[in-house]
Amino acid sequence: MINKIWGFFIIIGILFTLFFGDSTSLNDTILTSASSGVKMVLDLIPILVLWSGIMKIAEKSGVLANISKLFRPLLSKLFPSLKKDSKALGYITSNICANALGLGSAATPFGLKAMEEMQKENQKKDTASDAMITFLVLNTSGVTIIPTTVIALRLMHQSANPEEIILTAILATICSSVAGLTLDKIRRRKKR
Amino acid sequence: MNTISKIIIPLFVLSVILYGLKKKVFIYDTFLEGAKEGIITVFNIFPSIIAMVFAINIFLNSGILETIFSLFTPILNRFHIPIPILPMAFVRPISGTASLAIMNDIFVKFGPDSFAGRLASTIQGCTDTTIYVLALYFGSVKISKTRHALSTGLFADFVGIIASFIIVSWFFGT
Numbered sequence: 292m293i294n295k296i297w298g299f300f301i302i303i304g305i306l307f308t309l310f311f312g313d314s315t316s317l318n319d320t321i322l323t324s325a326s327s328g329v330k331m332v333l334d335l336i337p338i339l340v341l342w343s344g345i346m347k348i349a350e351k352s353g354v355l356a357n358i359s360k361l362f363r364p365l366l367s368k369l370f371p372s373l374k375k376d377s378k379a380l381g382y383i384t385s386n387i388c389a390n391a392l393g394l395g396s397a398a399t400p401f402g403l404k405a406m407e408e409m410q411k412e413n414q415k416k417d418t419a420s421d422a423m424i425t426f427l428v429l430n431t432s433g434v435t436i437i438p439t440t441v442i443a444l445r446l447m448h449q450s451a452n453p454e455e456i457i458l459t460a461i462l463a464t465i466c467s468s469v470a471g472l473t474l475d476k477i478r479r480r481k482k483r
Numbered sequence: 484m485n486t487i488s489k490i491i492i493p494l495f496v497l498s499v500i501l502y503g504l505k506k507k508v509f510i511y512d513t514f515l516e517g518a519k520e521g522i523i524t525v526f527n528i529f530p531s532i533i534a535m536v537f538a539i540n541i542f543l544n545s546g547i548l549e550t551i552f553s554l555f556t557p558i559l560n561r562f563h564i565p566i567p568i569l570p571m572a573f574v575r576p577i578s579g580t581a582s583l584a585i586m587n588d589i590f591v592k593f594g595p596d597s598f599a600g601r602l603a604s605t606i607q608g609c610t611d612t613t614i615y616v617l618a619l620y621f622g623s624v625k626i627s628k629t630r631h632a633l634s635t636g637l638f639a640d641f642v643g644i645i646a647s648f649i650i651v652s653w654f655f656g657t
Contacts, residue, residue, distance in 0.1 A: 304541035328536035340521035347517025349499045352506040410624040418628040431613040432639035438608035450595035460608030466646035471639025478631045
């Protein structure tokens with residue numbers, strides 16, 4: 292799937308620019324996009340390395356296990372295929388909590404760790420497991436409670452009440468998460 | 484609300500360190516061990532980020548979205564849907580920065596407290612960069628067969644966008 296999307300973006304992008312756009316800018320785009328990719332990775336490195344260090348302490352001291360114990364009843368319903376004491380559950384919880392509080396950059400390291408742990412329990416290493424898909428659907432439907440970037444931007448543009456969209460965003464998030472999880476469940480069942 | 488999210492990280496770090504000491508974990512050595520794993524993760528996601536940025540830049544800079552959406556202007560006007568909302572919603576799954584830039588334009592043009600501004604804020608808050616996240620997360624563990632992950636994620640975003648429209652109209656009126 293990713294293969295097709297990636298190809299689609301490039302082919303459509305190049306053809307459209309060649310026929311209707313400015314082909315000199317296309318040259319620049321191709322040559323500079325790698326360096327903007329590197330810039331993104333460079334921005335990620337400090338947070339990722341720092342948080343991986345902190346989270347290792349959390350893992351060894353048992354904080355992570357305690358967090359996942361707290362949410363176990365809910366998580367074991369959402370992720371029936373994971374082992375009861377799976378480390379992934381702790382990382383999934385941390386990722387979702389960080390996302391919910393609008394700490395997107397802090398959430399990424401937890402998410403990547405969760406994927407790594409789920410991959411250890413995965414039978415077919417090149418194919419996404421049920422748990423991975425449920426996690427990503429939950430993650431991308433955006434369980435946001437405080438959308439910090441949006442509020443900051445509204446504040447910058449002199450909104451009279453920058454926080455007024457919190458409630459509407461939460462309600463819309465509930466709709467999208469429930470829809471995503473339901474469709475995921477239906478499609479998982481169909482397969483069996 | 485903003486203060487909560489500002490103190491939550493320091494508090495979390497503090498409690499992890501204190502709890503680690505209490506449980507007699509060698510906190511410094513453990514930190515280094517984890518940080519090293521972090522470097523490996525960076526190494527693993529590096530190629531997928533470069534690949535995605537490359538494809539997304541070519542696609543977004545081609546101007547195809549502007550051309551397509553200008554065709555829909557009459558329909559959008561009829562339903563009082565602010566025109567830039569559609570490109571924002573479309574770009575949202577592939578690039579966080581691009582959709583934030585469009586939202587910024589909407590704030591400049593209509594103001595953050597207009598219907599368009601509130602709708603854009605809500606959509607931005609309830610969706611995520613689905614395609615980018617999938618590429619990053621699956622890329623980090625080298626999974627190529629993603630089954631129904633993408634279509635389910637995009638479906639959830641779509642429902643979120645429709646729900647945002649209904650909820651914002653209902654809360655604040657058009």
